[in-house]
Amino acid sequence: MTETVIRHPDNHEPVTFTVAMLDWLPWIAPPAETGLTDRQKSSLVDPARSKSAYFRLLARDPDILEARTRTDKDIFFNTATGLPRAERELAAAATSRHNGCIYCASVHARHAITFSKRTDDVKRLLDEGVAADLGERWNAIVAASVALAATPIAFGPAHVARLRAAGLDDAEIVDVINGAAFFNWANRLMLSLGEPATGA
Template sequence: MHSSISHFPLPETLEDLPVDLRERIAAVQEKAGFVPNVFLMLAHRPAEFRAFFDYHDALMARESDSLTAAEKEMIVVATSARHGCLYCVVAHGAILRIYSKDPLLADQVAVNHRTAPIGERQRVMLDFAFHLSFAGGALDEAWRERLQAVGFSLDDIWDIGAVTAFFSLSNRLVSLAGTPPNPEFYLMGRLPRAAK
């Protein structure tokens, strides 16, 4: 494996990993066409790999009351940019471009969500994520009223907070390991797919 993707040990080959990790990595590789570096970076600790990706999937794949997949990715991109996590900005920027079908949005949200071409709902959502992540804030009555006024349920508010918290962890781990984004992420979602 490539030692350039982590300061920590990596498996020599995927065959060195437990079967469930190999299967999970193979499924992602089949879908994306490559293995995201974060999977390899976390593979040296199988129990943590499982816990990390199980929680990731529980948050990012579950249906919220009204919080969309694109809005979840906006949270990841905006907060990761503020944390200085290139991996998460690039990788989740690619996913945001795909979900939003907007090749410009991820870069605009990463630079400044307050000037990005998003609605008031998304701006309040990202303001709250910043409040939690960077101001050590909490959900008080004023924030609850503000979030509910733009259409978020309590279930959505939990998801906003959980996505914010989870990716603060992810940002710190990726920065700790020195893991760069895969080159493939940079181009994803920037140009329309060619017709088959």
């Protein structure tokens, strides 16, 4: 089956990292919201996601989308133990910054600000990049996330030791790894399927 590639000649794609709300434009047509099958709707897990072109596009393979969504929700919302939500979001934002995914970085930077109240530090990460000095605990989280994003074998015992020295326990370290690894994959998927757009 041949897909028609959608072009967006009028899009002024953002070229700098931002905490602003962005849109995302697919290069392959997603199903219309009104055309989603019952299985596609259930694969979204959260019905509000039917408004998103990105999630409707992924709903073309509902089994994979459901697994992806449940994994995402467990990593970021299951915070009864382990890493605080702000630092899970930091791992995702740092990974997205390293990978050049402006859309994902904006979403997770906003979440990191919401949960940490460290607006200046999060903006510094976006403006200066992953080498920005955010204090040792956050620096350790960013360094571990970036190592995983660069290539998984770049992450090793030295990163774990640095995270432990910064005060993270084993469950929190696993949460850093999960957030960074998930977004290392998610960034590549989003970057290959469409482009960010300046929000309305």
